[in-house]
Amino acid sequence: MRLALLAPLPPLQNGIADYAQAWMTAVRGAGVEVVVPPQRQGQWDTADAGFWQGIDGVHAELGGGRGPEFVALEQLRARFPRLPLSATVHDPERLIWRSPSPPRGLGRWLAAAPRPLPQLLALSQDRRTLARERALARQLDAMVALTRTGGQVLVERMQIAADKVHFIAHGNGVFAPQPLPEATPLQLLYFGFIYPGKGIEDLLDALALVRRQRPEAAVRLTMAGGSAPELAFGSRGDYVAELRERAQRLGVGDWIQWRLDLPAAQIVPCVQDHHVMLLPYRDSKKLALLGRMRGTSGALSWANACGRGVIASDARAFAEEVSHGNGVVFAQGDPTALAGRIIALVDAPAQASAWAAGAAALGQQRQWPRVAAQFAALFASLQESGR
Structure with missing residues (x-):
């Protein structure tokens, strides 16, 4: 299986980038070929037919208010209706929380202004953003939540069938145990x-x-x-x-x-x-x-x-x-x-x-090899279902 990963990656300094790097290494270890698609000006290039024709599935890391992965999933669903698409949702109960469209006019100034103006801009656009999130959620083949609580609220807010959301815990590394330090301090x-x-x-x-x-x-x-x-x-x-x-x-x-x-x-x-x-x-x-x-x-x-x-x-x-x-x-x-x-x-x-x-x-x-095996099984099931 050849899987495309849409995610921020180091050297970006955020938790989702760190997760995505560890996830990619682990899933490759589980036998899945994971590749990172080309980008153009900070956006994922979904129009490169030569690249996408050899892809068996796509997985995205959604969260942190980032828009490129969300937009790429929308574009890929429109261009490749039968391509299995999935995403890990790091900040449920929403997929993206703010509009993924570049702001214009006054919105551009608000987006770059100090707090709380960017949040107020997101609030003003929320009804359209939520409708767009729900539309994409219906079109995805699977979503992963890192907590059971997150999966429950995601199902409710996105108004989707419960079997579309899967709980797979946050993976962690494998390290030799060490005793606790001395009692004091x-x-x-x-x-x-x-x-x-x-x-x-x-x-x-x-x-x-x-x-x-x-x-x-x-x-x-x-x-x-x-x-x-x-x-x-x-x-x-x-x-x-x-x-x-x-x-x-x-x-x-x-x-x-x-x-x-x-x-x-x-x-x-x-x-x-x-x-x-x-x-x-x-x-x-x-x-x-x-x-x-x-x-x-x-x-x-x-x-x-x-x-x-x-x-x-x-x-x-x-x-x-x-x-x-x-x-x-x-x-x-x-x-x-x-x-x-x-x-x-x-x-x-x-x-x-x-x-x-x-x-x-x-x-x-929750060691990464065990978690990666769960993801590999999920991707295999999506590929077999063939949309």
């Missing part, structure tokens, strides 16, 4: 791209509460991750500098180590040098007007792969993802609740060991 880790909306301010506020309530506690936090991610709605100033200043103002600067733009080779030892990973995400109130994001996190897959538990907010589908004995959730946007989870871990450090065991078991189930 309690080593906490934030890992992932660093940008507004991740709830990092709540994490710093919670750390300050822990210090005030337990000044004698031995707690350390590492902030590790990409400092310059590619964002759908743009960034704002020097966000990392704002966070550093906030930490100093709160009196927890000396509890924090910064490991920005961590090289790939250092990710596993970094995660395994800590007791627990923290995912304090918040659901965007502006995006909530368009739908509910019920996806997962690439950082959480690293925690599973490395055998480390997670303290996560109840944003996205984290309640589902942290229901395997691999961690605990707290109410998003509530630093007091997060501080309570950290203090509970200080008082009962053995809990980290229990979570680590749950994470390791889940990570074994």
Whole structure:
């Protein structure tokens, strides 16, 4: 089978590009020939008949507000009615969340303006965007959601048959297990791209509460991750500098180590040098007007792969993802609740060991070779059905 992949790929700095690179390597290992189509001026070239005549199926990674993959799927369905098309939807319950058409006139200015104007533009165009998403969803042969919760809301919002959406969990690497660090200090880790909306301010506020309530506690936090991610709605100033200043103002600067733009080779030892990973995400109130994001996190897959538990907010589908004995959730946007989870871990450090065991078991189930085999089986079934 020769499969074309429509997806952002490194060196783009975002979680979907990282996922797509790992996915492509794994699916190739499962015996599927995966090729990347040609592009023209940042758009996928769907008119190259010589390339597409040799393709048995197409899979796209949809999410992050990107339009090229969505538009390419529309064009391919129109040009090749019998070509099997599928997509992983990273941010359900929507496919794309904002219009994939280039803005014109005032819309072009709004799209390039500071927050919240790009979000307001997306809201003004939402009815047309949703209709376009539903039309494409009906024309796709299969969609994949990385969480069961995401699959459910995708079916409901796209108004499609439930058997069109498949749950295949986020894959993770295969790494040698390592024991937890010594009991003290309690080593906490934030890992992932660093940008507004991740709830990092709540994490710093919670750390300050822990210090005030337990000044004698031995707690350390590492902030590790990409400092310059590619964002759908743009960034704002020097966000990392704002966070550093906030930490100093709160009196927890000396509890924090910064490991920005961590090289790939250092990710596993970094995660395994800590007791627990923290995912304090918040659901965007502006995006909530368009739908509910019920996806997962690439950082959480690293925690599973490395055998480390997670303290996560109840944003996205984290309640589902942290229901395997691999961690605990707290109410998003509530630093007091997060501080309570950290203090509970200080008082009962053995809990980290229990979570680590749950994470390791889940990570074994979700190793990339197993996940890739599920995708390969899905693609084979689509090819056999022949539309």
